[in-house]
Amino acid sequence: MRESTPSDAAIQYIIHPSALGALVLATTSRGLCGIYFEQHKYFGGHNAWQHNPAHPTLTAAARQLDAYFAGTLTRFDVPLDLLGTPFQRSVWQQLMAIEFGETVSYGTHAARVGKPQAVRAVGTAIGRNPVSIIVPCHRVVGKDGGLNGYAGGLDRKRFLLALEVGR
Structure with a gap:
């Protein structure tokens, strides 16, 4: 994981159909x-990226996502390049420690990151x-167990939690 952002020309992409x-x-x-x-919510678009449907990381991710949505995969193993600040990366790294089917509150997650006051x-x-x-940010819920925020929309968060924990 690194802080710098690659040029848009260095990013390759595909558009993959899913249950969501x-x-x-x-x-x-x-x-x-x-x-x-x-x-x-925070996606700026892919106009400057290179479309590459044969890229091995993209095809592996698509295959694993299909298996996840089919209910046959609970842990992903594609290589990640999480682009963000050191603080963001520490928060995202800790998200990956939340097990399939588990949820935690934002407060609990903050404590796990070592920033209980933040x-x-x-x-x-x-x-x-x-x-x-x-990187399962959908597994973080309000302290009362309610659904609070999701960049992809609360309906998608609800779907993902139902897939994993039957909520």
Whole structure:
């Protein structure tokens, strides 16, 4: 994982159909750097990226996402290149420790990151997660167990949690 952002020309992508609509999967030479829904809150578009339906990281991610939606995969193993600040990357890294079928509150996640007083900042970093689903930000819920925020929309978060934990 690194802080710098590659030039748009270095990013390759595909658009992959899923149970939640079309997903834009993006990769650098180091690994998957994005999974975005249509109307994703923080997605700026892929116009300058290179379309590459044969890229091995993209095809592996698509295959694993299909298996996840079919209920036959609970842990992903595609290489990742999470582009963000050191703080964001620490929050996203800790998201990957949340097991399939488990949910945690934003406060619990902030404590796990070592920033128990920074719940809002941790929540903001969670909302900026560039690799939805594989980096499972949907597993973070309000302290009362309610659904709070999701860059792909609450209906998608509800779907993902129902797929994993029957909520």
